[in-house]
Amino acid sequence: MSVNSPSTMSDSSAAVPHVSEIAIPPLLGASVAELGVWVQQQGQPAYRGKQIHDWIYNQGARSLSEISVLPKQWRSQIAEVPVGRSTEHFRSQARDGTVKYLLKLADGEIVETVGIPNFKWGKNVPTGDASNLDRLTVCVSTQVGCPMACDFCATGKGGFKRNLTRAEIVDQVLTVQEDFKERVSNIVFMGMGEPLLNVNHVLGAIHCLNKDVGIGQRNLTVSTVGIRDRIRQFAQHHLQVTLAVSLHAPNQRLRQQLIPSANSYPIGDLMAECREYVEITGRRITFEYVLLAGVNDLPEHAAELARLLRGFQNHVNLIPYNPINEVDYQRPESDRINAFVQILQQQHITVSVRYSRGLEADAACGQLRVNKS
Structure with a gap:
């Protein structure tokens, strides 16, 4: 994710129907603010960005599907978005x-x-x-x-x-x-x-x-x-x-x-x-x-x-x-x-x-x- 261009993550629609076809940079490295912008582009409230931030940096999440506090349906839509772990x-x-x-x-x-x-x-x-x-x-x-x-x-x-x-x-x-x-x-x-x-x-x-x-x-x-x-x-x-x-x-x-x-x-x-x-x-x-x-x-x-x-x-x-x-x-x-x-x-x-x-x-x-x- 570009520091200045979180909009490159995806479009602003609530659903991500073909996420596997979109070139999406890893979320790792993004700040709370950047993640907040990104989740809003997905039609989610900004606080979801803080939740993702906590799970990536503090709880060791290696995929978004692991983040149980996120809505189940949305998790399935973004499951292929890379966190960026080796x-x-x-x-x-x-x-x-x-x-x-x-x-x-x-x-x-x-x-x-x-x-x-x-x-x-x-x-x-x-x-x-x-x-x-x-x-x-x-x-x-x-x-x-x-x-x-x-x-x-x-x-x-x-x-x-x-x-x-x-x-x-x-x-x-x-x-x-x-x-x-x-x-x-x-x-x-x-x-x-x-x-x-x-x-x-x-x-x-x-x-x-x-x-x-x-x-x-x-x-x-x-x-x-x-x-x-x-x-x-x-x-x-x-x-x-x-x-x-x-x-x-x-x-x-x-x-x-x-x-x-x-x-x-x-x-x-x-x-x-x-x-x-x-x-x-x-x-x-x-x-x-x-x-x-x-x-x-x-x-x-x-x-x-x-x-x-x-x-x-x-x-x-x-x-x-x-x-x-x-x-x-x-x-x-x-x-x-x-x-x-x-x-x-x-x-x-x-x-x-x-x-x-x-x-x-x-x-x-x-x-x-x-x-x-």
């Missing part, structure tokens, strides 16, 4: 409780999403025990595959298929929430795909997740490898989300080696746009930096990175490399990681190390891929 194709769970889902979409494409629980008393919690769950994060995908082809990332190795819709992005969050039977607290747009190449649907999903699912914008993180002019455009929306830029190198030569798209977007231009983002939004940027042994983890790389980031609000998130089969990069030893951290700290750069969850389930950062098997 089906689970595959599910794997790591020892730390992280769950990777392969979700089958309406056209048969497969997309991955990851549920990442954080527990109050550490990671060693029995499988399925959510009694001491402190935080539930969902890593959502925004595209089927990814066109960026970063050398160390499994997702880009499988190529790009298409963008995900607003409904398909929101569905991932609801899927995890229903499986864990817990409210999702945080969302990171760090799954398959480049969010800023699908910005309209990503923006729609952000507003839906905030207003309709009830997750605060400050608990959302949008990750990008850096697309020319898109960070500046994203800033104009004045969202309270965290922007994470996948940097992975302190200079243009090395970045081009790791990220092919950097060939047409010099690192100096990227940094200028990042500084402008901070000026416009007043929010700091997180720079993601995957540490590859002997490639970008040397002391001189840390010193060069510190010089690059000096002078504006930012935070460096170091991610020790998570292995994939296609390439032979290695994760640095702990002493090399610690030395990198110390150099950044000495230069007054805020830094943290993120050891990815779900490693043995191929659910960690950089391991997501399109796989129908």
